[in-house]
Amino acid sequence: MDLDPALAALRPLGGFFVLRTAATAGGPDTDRPPTLAETYAGAAPDALTARVAVVADRLRTAEPRVAASIAQQGLAARLWSAALGCAVLYGRTPDLDPRLLRWDPHASAPDDLCLTELRPLPGDAAALAATVLHGHLAPLAKTLRDRYGSAPGLLWGNAGSALAAAARTLESWARAQGRTDAAQRTRALTDGLFAHPLLRTTGARTGAAFRRRSCCLYYRVPGGGVCGDCCFTRPPRSSPRAASG
Template sequence: MSDYYTPVLSTLRQIRGLSPFFALDVGRPASDADGGGWRSGDDLADGAVLSGALRAIGERYRTGEARVSASLFFLGYTARLLSPTVAAHAVGGVAPDIRPANVWWHYGPDGMRVRIGEPVAGVSISASLEPVVAAIRDVVPVARGLLWGNAASSIAGALRTVSLSGTASAEQCVALGERLLDEPPLRGSGDFIPFPGEVAFRRRSCCLYYRLDGGGTCGDCPLPQQ
């Protein structure tokens, strides 16, 4: 393996034990007769491909609201990609390339799965996710603020896990989170709440999970607790 890949690979190995959400596999998925259900991130620009995934989510969660399915898709996508990305940033000061061209994704009975093709350093979170946000909004008229709020929630959740693991302090995690959320379009998506020794966060938009049958409000939801 080239030294070019070493910083990202070593950091991903260091954090993958934090939880399953931090275990980001590397390499193109194995080819088989049906492709194993894996799609390139670039395929998200294909409205038919994305619409199919949203229909599957709607069927799984028994919702006919396309914007709820779109929100759940992006929640799963960002949780799986941003957890290792943000943790790698916090632990090793380097983060993988999660732009669509380097991402593979699969939505199946076990939910969303992602992997990256090459373990190279990436660009900003906003630049990496903007094409995905645009692709979703081309298919479903869901608010940009909601989608970026989902990304902010994933960032905060990742930092909370890093802090609880003792890998970095809560203060270090909050400082990193505030820097990451200070970049448009993440700016204004939520706020870290001062609380000694913990990473506390409240987003400013709702992910719509409460609209599912049996759904409720999330821990960082801006809606009043029911």
């Protein structure tokens, strides 16, 4: 099945999966936000700072590193969802090169992404890893480490957690629709991705369940607690740095 210009097959899956394209976006180029490539490279340094500030305000936290972690996990969830959804439903994935993706850092959750050009790529685990892990999450992790001191274990744990959540949602939808082929393909692709060196040590998987080996720091948000896949069963009382790896 070829990728259609509007990626319409993603719409029934919900907001984290839907990806706006040039076919559905409007307005002049001057009104559009920067690309993710510009953000990662520092050519649009205010974009990432603005996103972290938006998340911090929404969560009512005064800790930039906490907001940076949640912001990164939200973007990772969007990228994994769109890429995995296309790979399963179309058998192909769009080229999500950071130079082709515009990102509005001021938008509400889930992150607002717009793909400016549709270039089909294979829909296998290797293509997904190249597109999402190496194309986005690695350069984003470097920027967050340099700017906020984010721990690598935390960031890759967020990446694994986001992938597991996207896979659970997609597999659950597929089974509810009687699409056992899509459910099986979701599981196979997810298995292949978690075999990647950057993800294989991020947590333990049992079926669709995932227990990560790090903490995203959400427990430090006012009124927050531990997430369902957290390495902790209750909010820790130890040094906050101890939970960041």
